[in-house]
Amino acid sequence: MRKYSKLDLTSITNHNRINVFNCILEGKTINRSVIAKKVGLSIPAVMSITDDLIEKSIIYAVGKGESHGGKRPEMLSVVPDRFFFIGVDVGRTSVRVVVMNNCRDVVYKASKPTESVEPDDLIGQITEMTMDGIKEAKVPNDKIVGVGVAMPGLIERGTGRVLFSPNFGWRDVPLQDKLKACLPFNVLVENANRALTVGEINNMQLKPTSCVIGVNLAYGIGSAVVLPNGLYYGASGTSGEIGHIIVENHGAYCSCGNYGCIESIASGDAIARQARIAIDNKIQTSIAEKCGGDLKKLDAKMVFDAAKEGDSLAQSLVKKAADYIGKGLAIAINMLDPEQIILCGGLTLNGEFFIDMIKKAVSKYQMNHAGRNVQIVVGKSGLYATAIGGAWIVVNNIDFLSDN
Numbered sequence: 001m002r003k004y005s006k007l008d009l010t011s012i013t014n015h016n017r018i019n020v021f022n023c024i025l026e027g028k029t030i031n032r033s034v035i036a037k038k039v040g041l042s043i044p045a046v047m048s049i050t051d052d053l054i055e056k057s058i059i060y061a062v063g064k065g066e067s068h069g070g071k072r073p074e075m076l077s078v079v080p081d082r083f084f085f086i087g088v089d090v091g092r093t094s095v096r097v098v099v100m101n102n103c104r105d106v107v108y109k110a111s112k113p114t115e116s117v118e119p120d121d122l123i124g125q126i127t128e129m130t131m132d133g134i135k136e137a138k139v140p141n142d143k144i145v146g147v148g149v150a151m152p153g154l155i156e157r158g159t160g161r162v163l164f165s166p167n168f169g170w171r172d173v174p175l176q177d178k179l180k181a182c183l184p185f186n187v188l189v190e191n192a193n194r195a196l197t198v199g200e201i202n203n204m205q206l207k208p209t210s211c212v213i214g215v216n217l218a219y220g221i222g223s224a225v226v227l228p229n230g231l232y233y234g235a236s237g238t239s240g241e242i243g244h245i246i247v248e249n250h251g252a253y254c255s256c257g258n259y260g261c262i263e264s265i266a267s268g269d270a271i272a273r274q275a276r277i278a279i280d281n282k283i284q285t286s287i288a289e290k291c292g293g294d295l296k297k298l299d300a301k302m303v304f305d306a307a308k309e310g311d312s313l314a315q316s317l318v319k320k321a322a323d324y325i326g327k328g329l330a331i332a333i334n335m336l337d338p339e340q341i342i343l344c345g346g347l348t349l350n351g352e353f354f355i356d357m358i359k360k361a362v363s364k365y366q367m368n369h370a371g372r373n374v375q376i377v378v379g380k381s382g383l384y385a386t387a388i389g390g391a392w393i394v395v396n397n398i399d400f401l402s403d404n
């Protein structure tokens with residue numbers, strides 16, 4: 001028989017505690033014998049864990065449930081306001097903050113335009129919006145487990161250092177350390193696409209059995225790969241850069257320094273840029289009216305709105321974007337054969353027609369018979385999905401159940 005070291009036993013105890021807690025969270029109101037069956041533990045083992053969680057006010061006894069022959073069992077639920085998790089989405093156009101409670105409900109959310117891309121200014125904005133959110137949600141500091149900050153770009157795993165963020169023009173910014181110096185909480189900085197994907201998977205209650213890919217179609221384009229045991233980072237932590245697959249050899253300049261990346265053609269920023277160039281070249285389009293003639297105000301949503309109304313320039317830009325996104329997804333499907341691709345981000349909120357175009361492009365480019373089981377779905381968390389994902393990064397990476 002294998003002998004377990006003290007460390008092994010601690011991690012098994014923690015693992016069991018997390019499973020029991022998650023079972024109560026999913027069941028909403030549940031008794032100990034159902035928990036024991038679901039998590040595969042003995043009733044005494046479940047009792048020892050639940051007694052401890054009750055003592056720490058993490059769960060509570062709601063009352064008696066229905067009897068199935070014997071005594072009426074005691075029903076257990078999660079205490080919603082025992083812990084809180086903060087999520088921040090640092091977007092190029094908006095900064096969004098959410099406060100999530102112990103039942104994983106969002107109890108506060110707020111969004112403000114990104115005031116500056118200068119690191120210290122932006123850190124100031126993140127700090128202020130986080131502290132305002134906590135104040136408005138009336139959450140005491142000692143109940144906050146941590147702040148999960150979702151940041152676009154290459155993030156060094158473990159240190160939360162931004163190695164390179166093309167959208168912000170940042171190189172080597174120790175964002176996690178700087179935020180830790182400003183906020184009285186644990187701070188974790190994670191790549192925005194990874195946070196978003198983790199959030200969607202949890203909100204959709206998916207349990208990957210092979211591979212799930214989340215794709216963020218927004219100001220930029222990125223993705224994250226999730227395997228059954230969690231996020232896949234790759235050998236140097238840079239996996240998921242689907243937006244920087246080069247699809248046009250002499251294409252437009254991309255913020256990453258290359259030319260012809262999918263992001264340089266199909267991202268929200270690229271769609272708006274191509275519309276501006278077309279208007280500058282005197283091409284007739286209703287997009288010009290939508291921005292009141294001020295090209296600085298022109299954004300991707302105006303192009304999508306014009307496409308829906310039948311504007312031919314807008315339609316061709318949207319179709320081209322969908323085609324290149326489909327090409328990128330087909331490459332990912334051929335490589336990884338995922339069970340699910342979750343499309344998220346602002347561009348997916350422009351209507352079913354865009355999603356249908358992407359799906360058609362995927363079937364056009366994907367290899368025959370490859371990825372037969374893949375389902376392409378749209379994320380469910382809307383505009384705050386990335387911020388919610390930031391909060392989930394805290395849930396998944398800080399052991400709040402045994403520390404308290």
Ligand SMILES: [Zn+2]
Binds near residue numbers: 254255256261263
């Ligand atoms: Zn690129």
